[in-house]
Amino acid sequence: MDALSGLAMGFSVMLTPANLYYCFLGSLIGTMVGVLPGLGPLAALALLLPVTFTLSPIAGLAMLAAIFYGAMYGGSTTSILVNIPGEAASVITCLDGHQMALQGRAGAALGMAALGSFIAGTLSLVVLTFFAPVLAAIAIRFGPPENFGLMALGLVCTLFMITGSKLKGLLMIALGFLLSSVGMDMVNGNERFTFGITNLTAGVELLSVVIGLFGISEILLNVERIVQNTLVAERIRKLLPTWSDWKASFAPILRGSGLGFILGIVPGGGPITASFMSYAIERRIAREPERFGKGAIEGVAGPESANNAAVAGSMIPLLSLGIPSNPITALLLGALIIQGIQPGPLFISQRPDLFWGVVAAMYIGNVMLLVLNLPLIGLWVQMLRIPYRFLFPVIVLLAMVGTYSANKNVFDIWVMLGFGILGWLLRKLEYDIAPFVLAFVLAPLLEQSLRQSMTMSVDGAMILFQRPVSAGLVAASLLLLVLMVIRQFKTKRGDS
Amino acid sequence: MKRHSLKVLAGLLLSAGLATPALAADPAVAKLKPKDFPNQPIEYTVVYPAGGGMDVTARLLAKYVEKVSGDKVLVNNRTGGGGMVGHTWLATQAKNDGYTVGVVANLLWGDAILRAQGKWSLADLEPIGYINSDALIWLVQGDGALKGKSLKEIMQIAKDKPNTIRIATVPGTMWEYLVEQLEANTGAKFLRVPFQGGGAGINALAGGNVDLAQGFVAEFRGLAEAGKVAPVAVAASARLPHMKNLPTFNEQLGAKEYTWQVVRYAVVPKGTAADRKAYLSAAISTAMKDAELIAEYSKAGVFFDDALMKSTNVARDINAYAESERAFYLKTGRVK
Amino acid sequence: MVERLLNLFWILLGSGAAWHAWTLGLRGPSGPESGLFPFIASCAIAALGLALMLARGSRVTRPDWPDAISGLRAVGVAIGIALMAFGMDRIGFVAAAAIAMPVLLRTIDRASWLETALLTTGSIAAIVLIFGRLLGMPLPRGPWGW
Numbered sequence: 011m012d013a014l015s016g017l018a019m020g021f022s023v024m025l026t027p028a029n030l031y032y033c034f035l036g037s038l039i040g041t042m043v044g045v046l047p048g049l050g051p052l053a054a055l056a057l058l059l060p061v062t063f064t065l066s067p068i069a070g071l072a073m074l075a076a077i078f079y080g081a082m083y084g085g086s087t088t089s090i091l092v093n094i095p096g097e098a099a100s101v102i103t104c105l106d107g108h109q110m111a112l113q114g115r116a117g118a119a120l121g122m123a124a125l126g127s128f129i130a131g132t133l134s135l136v137v138l139t140f141f142a143p144v145l146a147a148i149a150i151r152f153g154p155p156e157n158f159g160l161m162a163l164g165l166v167c168t169l170f171m172i173t174g175s176k177l178k179g180l181l182m183i184a185l186g187f188l189l190s191s192v193g194m195d196m197v198n199g200n201e202r203f204t205f206g207i208t209n210l211t212a213g214v215e216l217l218s219v220v221i222g223l224f225g226i227s228e229i230l231l232n233v234e235r236i237v238q239n240t241l242v243a244e245r246i247r248k249l250l251p252t253w254s255d256w257k258a259s260f261a262p263i264l265r266g267s268g269l270g271f272i273l274g275i276v277p278g279g280g281p282i283t284a285s286f287m288s289y290a291i292e293r294r295i296a297r298e299p300e301r302f303g304k305g306a307i308e309g310v311a312g313p314e315s316a317n318n319a320a321v322a323g324s325m326i327p328l329l330s331l332g333i334p335s336n337p338i339t340a341l342l343l344g345a346l347i348i349q350g351i352q353p354g355p356l357f358i359s360q361r362p363d364l365f366w367g368v369v370a371a372m373y374i375g376n377v378m379l380l381v382l383n384l385p386l387i388g389l390w391v392q393m394l395r396i397p398y399r400f401l402f403p404v405i406v407l408l409a410m411v412g413t414y415s416a417n418k419n420v421f422d423i424w425v426m427l428g429f430g431i432l433g434w435l436l437r438k439l440e441y442d443i444a445p446f447v448l449a450f451v452l453a454p455l456l457e458q459s460l461r462q463s464m465t466m467s468v469d470g471a472m473i474l475f476q477r478p479v480s481a482g483l484v485a486a487s488l489l490l491l492v493l494m495v496i497r498q499f500k501t502k503r504g505d506s
Numbered sequence: 507m508k509r510h511s512l513k514v515l516a517g518l519l520l521s522a523g524l525a526t527p528a529l530a531a532d533p534a535v536a537k538l539k540p541k542d543f544p545n546q547p548i549e550y551t552v553v554y555p556a557g558g559g560m561d562v563t564a565r566l567l568a569k570y571v572e573k574v575s576g577d578k579v580l581v582n583n584r585t586g587g588g589g590m591v592g593h594t595w596l597a598t599q600a601k602n603d604g605y606t607v608g609v610v611a612n613l614l615w616g617d618a619i620l621r622a623q624g625k626w627s628l629a630d631l632e633p634i635g636y637i638n639s640d641a642l643i644w645l646v647q648g649d650g651a652l653k654g655k656s657l658k659e660i661m662q663i664a665k666d667k668p669n670t671i672r673i674a675t676v677p678g679t680m681w682e683y684l685v686e687q688l689e690a691n692t693g694a695k696f697l698r699v700p701f702q703g704g705g706a707g708i709n710a711l712a713g714g715n716v717d718l719a720q721g722f723v724a725e726f727r728g729l730a731e732a733g734k735v736a737p738v739a740v741a742a743s744a745r746l747p748h749m750k751n752l753p754t755f756n757e758q759l760g761a762k763e764y765t766w767q768v769v770r771y772a773v774v775p776k777g778t779a780a781d782r783k784a785y786l787s788a789a790i791s792t793a794m795k796d797a798e799l800i801a802e803y804s805k806a807g808v809f810f811d812d813a814l815m816k817s818t819n820v821a822r823d824i825n826a827y828a829e830s831e832r833a834f835y836l837k838t839g840r841v842k
Numbered sequence: 843m844v845e846r847l848l849n850l851f852w853i854l855l856g857s858g859a860a861w862h863a864w865t866l867g868l869r870g871p872s873g874p875e876s877g878l879f880p881f882i883a884s885c886a887i888a889a890l891g892l893a894l895m896l897a898r899g900s901r902v903t904r905p906d907w908p909d910a911i912s913g914l915r916a917v918g919v920a921i922g923i924a925l926m927a928f929g930m931d932r933i934g935f936v937a938a939a940a941i942a943m944p945v946l947l948r949t950i951d952r953a954s955w956l957e958t959a960l961l962t963t964g965s966i967a968a969i970v971l972i973f974g975r976l977l978g979m980p981l982p983r984g985p986w987g988w
Contacts, residue, residue, distance in 0.1 A: 042972075056556040056583055057977045063569060153715030154699075177897065181852060181890040187883035188859055194587045195876040197700045199678035202866060202876055203859070208594045208625070212586020226923070233919055233950055234912035277709070332728035333709050337555055340705075344557025347724065348565055350805055354728015399953055403946035404965050406919065407939060410926055411969055415979055418582060423927040431920060439845050440902050457879045458702075464873035466672055466699045466715065471873075547980060580978060 013140045016358075020366025024374055029069050033371050036073035037378045040080015041386075043097075047088050047405065048221050048412020050097040051081035055341050057415075059348075067349045067364055072371035074342055075325070076379075079131065079372065082281060082318045083379045086123040086310070087390055090116060094225035094405060099281035099317040101220055101447055102289045106302060106309030113305050116391050117249035122259055122307055123314040124383040125251070130267035130315035131376040134322035137271060139369060143358070146330035149275045154466060155474050157278050158459035159483025161452050164283055166487045167290035168448045169494055173303050176498070178441045186449025189214055196458045209421040217416045218425040219450060221409050223443050226430025229402050231437060249387055251307070259311035262292050270316030274323020277335040278455045281317035281324075286448045288316035322372065329365055331355055531576035538788045539575075540781040543604060547578040548786075550772075551600070551608045553592025555585045558705070559640070559724050559806075563770055564609035566802055567637060570793035577789070581609075588678065588702075593617045597626035602775040604782030609637070612769040613679060615828045619835055620678075631773040633824040634783060635790035636815065638808040640722040641742035641767040642684060643752070645711055648733040652717055657739040657758040660718070661694050668695030673718040674707025675700060680766045681707075681720050683834070684741055687764065690838075711735055722768070723749070723807025741766040746809055769811065771824055787820075845902060849895040856888025915950050922946040934984025939966050 024030065043054040055074055062070030085100030090107035103123065110119040137145075152160075165183075172179030192203040193213025204210040251259070266288040273279030273287065292312040293302045302309050327333040332353035334340035346353050351361065358365045393401070413426045436443055460471070463480075467473030475481045531539075550568050554560040561583060568579040584592035593614050600606040608631065618628045646652040652660060652671075664671050673696045675682045681704060685696055696718070701707040704721040711719035712734045719726075719735070723746075729735045740746055741755045743765045755764035772790055774783055793799060800810075817823045835841040863884055866877030894901075908916065922945045929938030943962040947953040953961070973979045 039976075046972075052556075053979075054977065057979050059556065060565065060568075060581070060978070063565075150709065150713040151715075153710055153713055175899075177890055177894050181887060181894070184856075184883045184886035184890065188880055188887060191880040191883070194590070196702050197677065198876060199588065200866065200876045202880060203862060206623075208591065208598070211594070212591040226919075230916040230919055233915040234908040277706075331712070333712070334557070334705075337557075340555060341557035344562050344565075347562050347806065350802065352728045352731070355732030355734060357728065399947070399950065400957070400961060402919075402950075403922075403943055403961065406923060406946060407926075407943065407965055407969065410923065411935075411973060411981070414930070414981075415973070417584065417586070418979075419584075420927055420931050420982075423923070423930070427920060427923045427927065430923070434916065435844075435848070438902075438905050438907065439848060440905075453879070453883075457874075461874055462699055462701070466697065468669070546983070549980075580980065 016362055016366040017139055017370065019362060020368070020370030021373075023068055023363050023367040024072065024370040028066075029072055029367075029371070030374070032065060032069040032073040033076050033375050034378055036076025037080045037375055037382055039073075040077035041084035041379065041382060042080075043077065044081040044084020044100070045087045045096055046412050047094050047096055047225055047409045048217060049415050050217060050412075051078050052338050052341065053415045054081070055338060059341065059345055062345055063348065067346070067351055068367040068371070070345060070349065071342070071364070071368050072375070074345055075368060075372055076375040078338055078342075079318065079321055079375050080379055082314075082321055083124060083127050083383055085317075086127075086314055087120065088405075090119045090123065090310070091390060091393060092401070092405060093228045094409065095220055098216055098220050098447075098451075099285050099320075101224060101282075102285045102313045102444065103310055104224055105289070105444060106304070106306050109303065109305035110307065110310065111394065115305070116394060117387055118251040118255055118307065119310050120387045120390060121250045121384065122255060122311050124380060124387070126259060126263045126266070126311040126315040127318040128376055128380040129263050130270060130319040131322060131379075132373065133264075133267045134271040134274075134319040135369065135372055135376070138322050138326055142326050142330045145275055145326050149277075149327050149335075150331060150333065152276045152479075153477075154459045154462035155477050155480035156483065157276070158456060158463055158474060159480040159487070160273075160276060161278065161456035161459060162487040163483050163490075164287055164452050165449070165456060166490045166494070167287045167294075168445045168452070169491070170290040170294045171286070171442070171445050171448070173442050174440055175442075178439075179445050182436075182441060182443060182446040183449040186446040187453040189219075190450045190453040191457075196454060197461045209419065212417075213454075214425060215413075215416055215422050216451065218413050218422040219429050220447060221413050222426035222429030223433040223447070225409050226406075226426060227433030227437055227443075229406060230430060230434040232398065233402065249391065255307050258307050262288070262308040262312035263315045265291065266312040266315030267319040270319030271323040273316070274320030275326050275335065277327075278459070279320065279323070280336045281320040282451055283448075284316035284320040285313035286444075286451075288312040289444075325368070325372070328353065329357065329368065332357060532574040532792050535575045535785070535788050535792050538781070538785045540779075540785055543782055543785070544577050546605065547580045548604075549606050550579055550581045551592060551596060551606060552581060552583050553585065553589040553596075553608075553610065554583070556583050558703075559722060560609065560611060560770065562724070562806065563637060563803070563808075566799060567609065567772075567790070567793060570796050570799045571789045574792045574796070575785075575789040588617075588676075589613055590617050590621060594622070594626060596773070596775060597622075597630040600775045602777040602779075604774070604778050604786065606775060607634070607786055608773045608775075610771065610773055612767075612827065612831065614773075615831045616679060619832055620840055628825070628828055630776045632776055632778070632783070633771050633773050633821040634787040635772045635794070636811070636817065636820050636824065637770040637772065637790075637794065638803050639767050639769050639811045639814075640724075640808045641740050641746065641765075642680065642720050643722065643726075643740045644738040645708065645719045645721060645726055645730075645735045646717065646738055647711055647714060648736050650714065650717060652738075653736065655738070657753065657755065660738065661688065661692055661759065664694035664696055665692060669697045671718060672697045672699050672716040674704075674710055674716045674720065676703060676707070680768075683838075684720065684764065684766045686838070688759075691761070691763075692759070708735065727807060742809075748804065748807065748809070769814070769824070769827060770808075771814075771820070844905065844907075846895065849891045852891025852894070853888050856884045856886070856891055859884035860888060918949045919946065922950075930982050932984070934986070934988060935981035936966055936970065936988055937984050937986075939969075 085096035086103045088094050088096045089100045089103040093104050093108040095101040107119045270284035273284040292308045293299050324335050324339050327335045328339040334343045413422050552561050552564045596608040675698045677700050707719040708721045710716045739755050741764050863877040863881035867875035868878045922942045926942040944958050947958045
């Protein structure tokens with residue numbers, strides 16, 4: 011069955027009132043999940059999984075996939091409005107998105123996030139429609155050496171993200187590395203840096219770190235000066251992006267889509283890494299990188315597109331091979347198995363109705379989310395008018411419950427508080443905290459891939475260069491690193 | 507249609523947490539129901555991530571336990587540390603008021619014996635029902651160098667050319683113990699590539715990054731049907747009922763000790779009131795007799811250990827299995 | 843002053859962590875052991891802390907420290923969160939939030955008693971509804987069963 015007739019079948023399956031209804035419900039819940047700080051798509055999907063038992067497989071899958079997408083759409087809302095990430099993949103949107111809000115351009119930021127997400131989501135679905143099996147076959151060959159190459163490239167990208175003092179930025183990266191090693195060593199099961207505390211055996215929860223470091227520190231900083239009543243004193247200008255916004259964002263959206271899509275397919279990538287790398291790349295190739303961090307719309311358009319494209323990317327190994335590339339798709343796999351369906355390479359030929367139905371559901375979901383989110387911009391923007399003294403306690407409460415939802419462990423709230431205080435201090439002393447988060451996310455995978463690669467090969471680390479893809483990625487990382495160092499010295503010499 | 511969807515929306519909104527009117531519960535279970543229990547949802551704790559084999563088992567069980575008891579059951583994942591975090595929570599922090607049931611596997615024993623470091627032990631968790639078993643199966647690539655070879659031939663290659671066959675293992679678990687056992691008994695040497703879970707190893711196999719992987723039927727069935735991977739042998743005491751053509755390790759190697767299976771069962775924290783424990787236990791065993799559940803489990807490729815299914819004292823029999831694992835640890839010097 | 847303390851903290855943290863990582867083992871039979879990556883990271887932290895201590899240029903000239911009143915507000919937020927974390931498991935979510943929310947509302951920026959009561963009950967109810975009912979994630983209950 012070729013792609014177009016398959017897609018036609020998928021749409022005919024999806025365009026029934028019941029299935030559309032569940033797709034819409036999922037979009038609604040997903041948006042809400044994205045907006046609520048701390049509650050992420052993984053926790054929400056795990057909580058709602060039982061609901062899908064009573065539904066038909068396609069309705070259940072459409073709903074779950076819509077929640078996944080919706081969270082990516084909704085996550086940027088709180089990032090932009092109150093500088094508190096809705097979930098880990100929206101952290102980077104805080105940097106420029108909130109600055110835009112403070113300048114009275116919240117509407118443009120929210121609008122570009124939604125539109126960029128829609129374009130990226132749809133584009134990546136088109137690629138999925140025609141190339142899924144081919145891409146899956148390539149993705150499966152991504153072994154530990156290739157993973158290492160990719161993570162190394164991502165790590166070099168963190169260096170691009172450092173604003174301000176390079177020394178402080180590097181220290182944040184090193185700290186991210188160190189903190190990510192707390193817990194069990196993935197490779198041999200040894201406990202590292204846990205000091206007998208059971209709650210640390212699983213490591214430090216990413217969500218607590220992100221919400222604390224960005225969200226709680228933001229609140230701590232803001233309450234110091236409740237001089238102005240509301241967050242945004244400026245008159246809120248236009249609600250939608252302007253033509254010049256579009257001109258600036260067009261290329262970042264396309265780049266973000268491509269990058270996110272690729273990172274979604276490979277194991278170890280995913281929306282978080284995609285959004286960070288997109289930001290780093292946009293900053294690197296911008297003609298005026300100083301604008302980033304001060305309200306550059308590219309810093310919103312790129313990452314938001316990337317994290318949506320990553321969703322479609324991660325569906326490829328799931329649907330074409332039955333292989334999950336991240337915990338969320340693992341959960342979708344579980345949902346399929348419980349429904350009695352066995353995904354695998356034969357899924358597309360055995361159940362074309364389901365395969366194409368899910369693809370159609372994702373197209374429809376993207377449209378629904380756009381339609382849902384655009385009008386809501388007016389509503390969200392009004393939120394900025396609420397006196398801060400009412401707003402922040404509610405946000406704190408939501409953040410705590412959201413963080414708690416990850417592991418149902420109160421320890422995570424303490425971690426959130428601790429990182430909130432640390433974040434407050436670091437921001438006062440002008441440390442850049444974004445590189446910390448990316449290092450924290452990448453380091454475990456980097457380490458695991460390297461050690462697996464060395465175990466797999468007889469030549470130790472040389473395996474990285476013996477395989478074409480990993481050799482290319484590692485070479486690219488080294489090249490970028492060298493270029494960066496040279497540039498650094500040039501500017502230093504230029505100054506003196 | 508509209509009414510149906512409204513009903514479902516209402517159901518969705520009123521679902522969890524609300525005391526649902528008791529559906530017609532199975533009489534055998536209903537008669538054991540203690541007074542005033544349960545008046546809130548019961549948590550089935552799974553120590554592995556949502557969507558995985560253990561999670562699917564627990565959710566299917568929960569679905570049928572709800573059916574036979576009329577109580578609300580919520581599956582909760584407490585993940586981390588390869589299961590260690592959840593096991594520790596169950597043994598040390600979970601309240602023994604009957605509202606927490608752990609759906610665990612015998613991987614718990616390794617954590618309890620080797621890694622608990624005195625903070626808790628197997629005695630802190632009491633088995634209340636057997637669910638199912640799954641046996642570890644060795645896989646090769648569908649069209650790789652080891653295609654079509656029997657286990658005996660593979661072991662011979664591993665002996666003649668040590669460290670050339672890459673096998674995916676999960677450190678600190680039976681995935682590793684099996685390889686270790688084979689190496690110790692036959693003198694073969696494999697190149698062990700560590701992964702976080704069996705599934706990751708199977709994915710690596712499908713991509714040609716390792717030569718051998720180990721896993722359960724549910725994890726590789728899709729790939730096997732498409733010919734990407736092929737099973738070689740199963741580490742069970744007898745051939746699996748649904749895979750009669752697959753030889754066992756013991757057959758191929760003329761031995762008796764190569765049985766590594768996952769035994770899934772339910773536990774409650776020590777000290778749970780006897781009447782609540784009996785009620786929870788009855789709910790599980792009644793659910794386990796439901797033909798639909800057995801069919802769903804069988805589709806997932808698990809099998810049912812005869813001895814445990816017919817056991818009159820599940821706790822005693824499961825603990826007996828645990829003791830034999832402890833003997834393995836003593837023999838291999840992992841425990842003094 | 844504070845920045846110097848922080849740099850000292852980095853040096854101490856890095857050194858301590860490096861020592862712990864050393865005890866985990868740096869190299870094993872098949873390449874890096876558990877301790878290698880943390881060791882490198884900790885050494886980097888200590889070295890960078892030292893560099894920051896020595897380099898004048900990267901120090902913040904006049905950090906925007908809060909005055910006493912503003913600072914107390916931030917401390918108040920931290921206390922509110924701590925109360926919540928402390929109480930959630932012991933007295934249940936509803937009771938802990940019922941205490942923490944007024945602390946946040948009244949002490950940080952004086953909201954009236956009416957506003958406090960409304961906002962507290964409203965947000966607690968909304969959260970119990972969304973998380974407890976809609977999403978099916980039961981929040982911890984206190985010893986009184988709610």
